[in-house]
Amino acid sequence: MTPLFQILAAQDVAPEVIDRIPSGYSHFVIPFAVGITFMLCWLLVGCVRLLAAIPRHDRLTFFKSLFIPKTIVRNLKDLFGDCLLHLKIWRRKPLLGYMHSAIAFGWFMIIVLGHIEVALFVPKRLSVTNGGLFYPIFYRYFVWMNPGHTTLRGSFFFFLMDFFLLYILSGIALAVFKRFRSIVLGMRHTTKPSLADRVALYSLWLIFPLRLLAESFTADLSGGSFLTVGVNRFWHLLFGDKLWFTPCWWAYSISLGLFFVAMPFSRYMHILTEVLWILLRNAGIKPNHPRKGVAEAEIYACSSCGLCLDACPMNVQKKNLKYSSVYFIRFLRRHNEKKISAIADKCLMCDKCHALCPVGVDAPALRRAQRATENNSLPFDYSCISAVDTGLAATGVWAPDASRPVRVNGRPDALPPDPSPQESLPDASRPVLYFAGCMTRLTPRIIKAVESVFEAAGVDYVFADREGGMCCGRPLMLAGRNDAAAKLIEANKKMIEESGCSTLVLSCPICYKIFKEEYRLEGIKVTHYTQYFNELIASGRLKVEKTDRKLVYHDPCELGRGCGVYFEPRAALGKAGTLVKASMEYDESICCGGSLGSLTLDVKDRAKIAEASLKSLTAGSPDTIVTACPLCLKTFSEAVANSGSPMNGVAVKDFAEVLRG
Amino acid sequence: MVDFGFGLVPSSRINLDLFDREKYDKLTAIEPDARICISCGSCTAVCTAGQFAHTSLREALDDILNANPDKALESLRSCQLCGKCAMVCPRGINTRHLILSIIKVYSGE
Numbered sequence: 001m002t003p004l005f006q007i008l009a010a011q012d013v014a015p016e017v018i019d020r021i022p023s024g025y026s027h028f029v030i031p032f033a034v035g036i037t038f039m040l041c042w043l044l045v046g047c048v049r050l051l052a053a054i055p056r057h058d059r060l061t062f063f064k065s066l067f068i069p070k071t072i073v074r075n076l077k078d079l080f081g082d083c084l085l086h087l088k089i090w091r092r093k094p095l096l097g098y099m100h101s102a103i104a105f106g107w108f109m110i111i112v113l114g115h116i117e118v119a120l121f122v123p124k125r126l127s128v129t130n131g132g133l134f135y136p137i138f139y140r141y142f143v144w145m146n147p148g149h150t151t152l153r154g155s156f157f158f159f160l161m162d163f164f165l166l167y168i169l170s171g172i173a174l175a176v177f178k179r180f181r182s183i184v185l186g187m188r189h190t191t192k193p194s195l196a197d198r199v200a201l202y203s204l205w206l207i208f209p210l211r212l213l214a215e216s217f218t219a220d221l222s223g224g225s226f227l228t229v230g231v232n233r234f235w236h237l238l239f240g241d242k243l244w245f246t247p248c249w250w251a252y253s254i255s256l257g258l259f260f261v262a263m264p265f266s267r268y269m270h271i272l273t274e275v276l277w278i279l280l281r282n283a284g285i286k287p288n289h290p291r292k293g294v295a296e297a298e299i300y301a302c303s304s305c306g307l308c309l310d311a312c313p314m315n316v317q318k319k320n321l322k323y324s325s326v327y328f329i330r331f332l333r334r335h336n337e338k339k340i341s342a343i344a345d346k347c348l349m350c351d352k353c354h355a356l357c358p359v360g361v362d363a364p365a366l367r368r369a370q371r372a373t374e375n376n377s378l379p380f381d382y383s384c385i386s387a388v389d390t391g392l393a394a395t396g397v398w399a400p401d402a403s404r405p406v407r408v409n410g411r412p413d414a415l416p417p418d419p420s421p422q423e424s425l426p427d428a429s430r431p432v433l434y435f436a437g438c439m440t441r442l443t444p445r446i447i448k449a450v451e452s453v454f455e456a457a458g459v460d461y462v463f464a465d466r467e468g469g470m471c472c473g474r475p476l477m478l479a480g481r482n483d484a485a486a487k488l489i490e491a492n493k494k495m496i497e498e499s500g501c502s503t504l505v506l507s508c509p510i511c512y513k514i515f516k517e518e519y520r521l522e523g524i525k526v527t528h529y530t531q532y533f534n535e536l537i538a539s540g541r542l543k544v545e546k547t548d549r550k551l552v553y554h555d556p557c558e559l560g561r562g563c564g565v566y567f568e569p570r571a572a573l574g575k576a577g578t579l580v581k582a583s584m585e586y587d588e589s590i591c592c593g594g595s596l597g598s599l600t601l602d603v604k605d606r607a608k609i610a611e612a613s614l615k616s617l618t619a620g621s622p623d624t625i626v627t628a629c630p631l632c633l634k635t636f637s638e639a640v641a642n643s644g645s646p647m648n649g650v651a652v653k654d655f656a657e658v659l660r661g
Numbered sequence: 662m663v664d665f666g667f668g669l670v671p672s673s674r675i676n677l678d679l680f681d682r683e684k685y686d687k688l689t690a691i692e693p694d695a696r697i698c699i700s701c702g703s704c705t706a707v708c709t710a711g712q713f714a715h716t717s718l719r720e721a722l723d724d725i726l727n728a729n730p731d732k733a734l735e736s737l738r739s740c741q742l743c744g745k746c747a748m749v750c751p752r753g754i755n756t757r758h759l760i761l762s763i764i765k766v767y768s769g770e
């Protein structure tokens with residue numbers, strides 16, 4: 001059977017395109033052919049190695065996901081949206097988005113159209129044995145347009161090719177401009193390119209101008225459209241009748257070859273690895289090592305675009321730029337162990353870089369995996385928490401086992417306070433369990449306000465850790481101590497399940513995140529108090545008095561980006577006062593600086609971050625800053641107290657306090 | 662030697678000759694905050710793990726200086742890294758990293 005395109009091509013009696021060079025080969029293609037072969041081999045070996053390194057069941061999940069219709073649709077959407085059109089960047093920084101999509105989408109179109117042209121006009125050249133590797137790339141060199149026989153179809157392709165070349169060139173022009181004046185494209189900080197990056201970068205800049213040069217030089221023979229023919233006329237004006245075009249094609253081929261050879265060692269590998277990462281990501285496979293398996297696809301998918309530099313709250317100080325995700329990933333690629341661990345320990349785990357990354361690289365998760373390689377195996381001893389056996393189920397309030405002599409505050413014989421006697425809990429009459437968590441217990445004003453809200457709404461609740469409790473385990477996980485965290489999770493889970501509660505209310509976003517994600521509490525609704533109180537208001541159980549206060553709400557990292565809770569706190573606060581905007585909010589909110597995520601950031605650096613965050617929050621001149629996290633509350637209270645006069649009038653309050661007037 | 666009966670109870674004897682300068686330098690290199698503790702005990706007062714088993718960062722730091730690293734490790738082995746101590750420390754010490762670093766430096770050989 002003759003393929004359709006051959007029938008189409010055969011319709012013209014006199015050929016429109018003549019294969020000018022019978023062998024379909026010329027020496028100038030060598031640099032390109034070598035470069036692309038090298039790169040493709042490298043890519044193939046890399047992919048095989050990578051897929052071999054991920055656990056078997058993950059690999060199966062991955063292959064299966066490629067046939068699930070829903071995942072296919074999502075893959076296609078993400079591949080087009082993220083890799084080619086760069087929609088995520090468009091949304092944030094339109095000019096930068098234009099630049100990225102011009103180069104990516106334009107290049108993609110030129111390659112696709114080039115192949116279509118060959119398929120239509122000289123189909124035999126598509127086969128690999130006939131130069132299929134390079135022929136479509138250098139198509140214009142090899143063909144001669146039969147004058148007088150150019151059809152509309154041919155002109156259409158000429159136009160498209162020129163159009164996309166111009167589109168790419170405009171992107172390249174912006175890219176060159178960005179190297180020198182990045183702020184115009186909305187970037188305060190840009191990455192420092194490595195050596196391979198530089199080689200690839202400069203050859204990339206050259207590829208398309210050289211393509212224009214080569215194609216315009218040959219336009220007499222191979223034809224062209226508005227751009228190539230126009231430029232061709234100009235060359236004739238300059239150089240007279242004869243244009244010696246072979247050197248231009250050599251230069252074009254060399255720039256391509258150089259680019260492809262440098263590609264595996266440079267950030268540009270992301271153009272291809274991004275595809276693999278998107279497929280793996282959509283299959284739902286998570287990295288469990290900072291460097292191997294899925295993580296490898298992830299770190300090679302980073303384009304070093306540098307958007308995470310401006311996102312990172314640590315970068316209010318220039319000296320901390322080196323701790324950004326982009327450099328973390330670069331050092332992971334280079335196996336620079338010392339730097340990797342220093343960078344991993346510094347991060348606040350605020351997740352902003354992940355939220356804003358155009359390819360969805362989850363650098364904070366890689367950092368946690370890195371921390372785990374060092375900290376997970378450190379010894380610990382939690383035998384003491386087995387005391388939890390006699391926990392909530394019996395007393396209504398969990399408390400340490402009094403029969404177990406422990407030393408408190410270094411005094412050998414002191415026993416923990418006796419648990420206050422409580423009646424046991426029947427399921428229905430005590431449906432709500434309130435777990436304050438370590439941080440809230442250190443901030444009694446929040447507990448007071450939460451209890452007063454419960455009382456005002458007539459909620460029958462049990463205060464799980466009134467007399468003391470364990471940590472939720474999230475801080476351990478943030479430090480990479482997963483095994484230790486699992487012990488605490490197990491003990492807490494038991495305590496909660498035995499309580500027979502139907503709803504678990506948490507006032508700390510750090511607790512909320514881990515209770516929601518890791519505890520798997522069957523049949524128990526886990527809510528943050530902002531969500532729960534908002535429900536109480538909506539159902540009319542809780543009355544809130546509207547005042548004329550101007551409130552600004554701070555999105556805590558773990559609650560906003562961490563759990564996607566943005567709406568409920570704002571809805572509730574809207575009933576208690578007027579909400580004003582912060583300059584950065586929702587997923588752009590700036591960490592308060594107090595985060596438990598960072599292991600090594602010192603107080604001075606944290607204070608600078610708090611300052612930046614306050615500046616954003618006070619942009620709409622509110623009179624109260626509202627937080628929904630004990631750690632944010634403390635950090636902001638201190639920062640406001642320490643700051644100069646303009647901040648003095650601003651009060652920092654907890655969400656529950658504001659609801660109580 | 663004549664025993665005058667004035668010896669120290671072995672358990673409270675401090676033998677500074679046993680102080681491991683090398684390890685201490687290593688500790689202060691990775692977490693310089695180890696030097697600025699004023700032994701106020703705030704960390705111990707609020708400690709989450711302290712409700713269950715003896716846990717004290719203050720004591721651990723003193724024990725290290727008193728050449729008793731094993732006791733220091735014992736004071737930290739139940740720590741849950743909850744960060745309450747960091748919230749109250751008047752010196753702004755990075756307590757969680759300090760605890761991790763002590764365990765790292767003194768428990769490995």
Ligand code: SF4
Binds near residue numbers: 329357361
């Ligand atoms: S991690 Fe994401 S945002 Fe950061 S440089 Fe890489 S691709 Fe860009």
Ligand code: SF4
Binds near residue numbers: 351354364
């Ligand atoms: S998680 Fe936050 S602090 Fe850490 S690198 Fe990303 S933006 Fe910076």
Ligand code: SF4
Binds near residue numbers: 708709710747
């Ligand atoms: S981090 Fe450890 S030492 Fe500090 S308060 Fe929490 S449990 Fe105690």
Ligand code: SF4
Binds near residue numbers: 697704718719749
């Ligand atoms: S609170 Fe800080 S200064 Fe006080 S004993 Fe603990 S670590 Fe030392």
